[in-house]
Amino acid sequence: MGHGWQGAVLKLMRGKDFTFTVRHNERISDRLHRLSFSDGGMLGATGTHPTMWVRLWFDNAGRPHQRGYTLVNPDPSAGTFDVDFVLHAGCASDWARAARPGDTVEATVQGSEFAVPDPLPSQLLVVGDPASRPAVDSLLDAMPLTPATVWFETAHPLDDDRPPRPGSAHHEVVRVPRRDGGAHLVDTVRSALPDLLDDGSYLWIACDTTTTRSLATFARKQLALPKERLHALGYWRAT
Numbered sequence: 176m177g178h179g180w181q182g183a184v185l186k187l188m189r190g191k192d193f194t195f196t197v198r199h200n201e202r203i204s205d206r207l208h209r210l211s212f213s214d215g216g217m218l219g220a221t222g223t224h225p226t227m228w229v230r231l232w233f234d235n236a237g238r239p240h241q242r243g244y245t246l247v248n249p250d251p252s253a254g255t256f257d258v259d260f261v262l263h264a265g266c267a268s269d270w271a272r273a274a275r276p277g278d279t280v281e282a283t284v285q286g287s288e289f290a291v292p293d294p295l296p297s298q299l300l301v302v303g304d305p306a307s308r309p310a311v312d313s314l315l316d317a318m319p320l321t322p323a324t325v326w327f328e329t330a331h332p333l334d335d336d337r338p339p340r341p342g343s344a345h346h347e348v349v350r351v352p353r354r355d356g357g358a359h360l361v362d363t364v365r366s367a368l369p370d371l372l373d374d375g376s377y378l379w380i381a382c383d384t385t386t387t388r389s390l391a392t393f394a395r396k397q398l399a400l401p402k403e404r405l406h407a408l409g410y411w412r413a414t
Contacts, residue, residue, distance in 0.1 A: 178232055178283070179239045185230070190285030193217040195231075197278045198255065200271075206305075206331065208260045208271050209247070217284060218251040225317035226289045226310040226381075231258075232281040235266040241283070242267050243410070245309035261305050289406065291317050296404070297375030299323035302364055302390060303339065304330070304353075306410045307381035311339040314379060315346060322346070324371065328353050328360045328382060356413055357386035365393055377404050384409030 178185070195212040203209050217229070227249065230241045247257040260271035270280070299321050303311040308327070315323055322345040330353035339348055351360045360382065368378075378394055380387050391407035394400040 178241070178281075181239065181241060185283050185285045190230075190283040191217075191220065193220075193229075193282050193284065195280050195282055197274050197276050197280075199276055200274055203259065206262050208262055208268075209257050210260065210271060210274055211255060211257045212280075214254045214256060215282075216254065217282070218249060218254055218256070221284050223249045223251060224287075224289050225291060225313045226287075227313075228287045228310065230283045230285065231267070232283070233266045233270050240266055243286075245307070245313065247309045247312075259309050292377055292404070295321055296377035297322075297373055298371075298377070299325075300368065300371060300376055300378045301325040301339075302328075302360070302378075302380040302382055302387075304328040304382050304410075308339055310381055315339065320345070324349065324367075326351050326360065326364050326367075328357070328386075357383055357389075361386055361389050361393075364390055368394065368398060372398060372400065376400075378406070380405075380407040381410050383411050383413045385413060 193215040195215055198211040198213055200211070201209045223246070226245060228243045228245045230243050233240045233242070244258045244260070247259055249256040260268060262268045262272065295318060299314070299318060301311055301314065301323060303325065304327065311325060325339050325346065325348045327339055327348055328351050351363050353360065378400060380390050387407050387409040391405065394405055395402070
């Protein structure tokens with residue numbers, strides 16, 4: 176399957192292409208499906224980092240469609256990792272539901288960058304949702320002793336089945352129902368941030384694009400948070 180103009184752009188941006196092979200599948204919950212992959216040599220070529228994600232390519236009625244997914248349990252020595260798919264209508268979820276051991280999917284690695292802050296932050300302030308939950312988990316795992324507050328937006332009752340795992344007694348998960356297209360989450364976080372931020376805080380945001388942009392702009396302009404203490408990436412677009 177060709178990757179169309181998006182693939183051409185990623186090639187120009189030095190994206191690296193790989194082919195992953197399904198090892199096994201597991202239904203985690205009614206809305207969450209996990210596939211385990213052999214990496215086709217990717218992890219040895221790229222290395223790993225917390226919150227690492229890849230672009231998987233799917234056929235959408237004869238047209239290429241790519242979506243980003245966070246690596247779960249990456250094992251460079253074995254050349255394996257897992258991916259969690261939140262099931263809903265769409266070609267990516269349809270492919271994941273039907274995938275069986277031996278099936279393959281093409282992938283491109285480009286755009287995934289994150290390094291654990293050095294020195295470690297005084298606290299982590301994290302804003303996420305089911306799409307970014309695996310990335311939130313890997314972020315907390317990378318800094319297990321750093322106090323963290325996580326605002327986790329839920330759009331569906333079953334989202335509560337798999338919230339971010341609190342890695343220590345110093346991790347607090349605040350569940351926020353999705354309302355008004357994400358405006359409720361924006362208001363909740365904006366109200367809390369001024370009282371929580373200190374000179375060593377690190378803010379990590381990964382929700383829908385509009386919510387992420389709104390909160391990142393607030394942190395930079397209203398709270399004067401330096402760019403080295405802020406990471407923001409829109410994980411999906413609301414329709």
